[in-house]
Amino acid sequence: MDGSDRAAVVWRNRALTLFDRVSVPVAVCDVYGAVLLANPAMAAECGTTPGRLRGGNVLEVFRPQEATQVERIAEALRLRHRSRYQVSVCWRAPGGAERFGELTADPVSDTVEETPSLLVMLRVEGEREHSPAVPARVAPVEGRILELLAGGATTARAARETGLTTDGVTYHLRRLSARWGAGNRTELVARAYALGVLATGVWPPVASPG
DSSP: OOHHHHHHHHHHHHHHHHHHHOSSOEEEEOTTOBEEEEOHHHHHHTTSOHHHHTTSBHHHHSEESOHHHHHHHHHHHHTTOOOOEEEEEEEEOTTSOEEEEEEEEEEEOSSSSSOOEEEEEEEEEEEOOOOTTSOOOOOHHHHHHHHHHHTTOOHHHHHHHHTOOHHHHHHHHHHHHHHHTOSSHHHHHHHHHHTTSBOTTOSSOOBOOO
């Protein structure tokens, strides 16, 4: 082993030590979500150890709120596009609570020619509201988007009515879906009524006061 090889090994060991000690949940995955390496913080969110998490699929633990999001990322990576990708996810914490947050994936590889792996970081945004007895609270713009959605509006119309872009509307819908565990927009509207966010017996739909 020459000097450059020894230096590479030293820096690799330092990087792995830092990887293990950082408090942010981090993992390295392939383009399909299979875990190649995970730090203790990521394993703790999954209620296991780094060794046991290795080989599992990060997308089975952290459930994406939009399956098409993952498909677009996988296709972009197969085409060797290199951007930062975000996926809204929810999961069950070791204590049993339902949490929601965002996975951020950055492509990493030794050369630009090879298909990259993903450096995945988890940001915990909160825990899902459980009790429908107390109306859930949403931001005014989220309430307006839910009103429009319940009335049959498209994303484009909701964007025009709220002054947002279509991506802005989708962002709010994705956050609400992650918060309430809704798998699609129909379920999201149903959850909004069940949680008291939308008033019952009223047409066109309106958000409940407060």
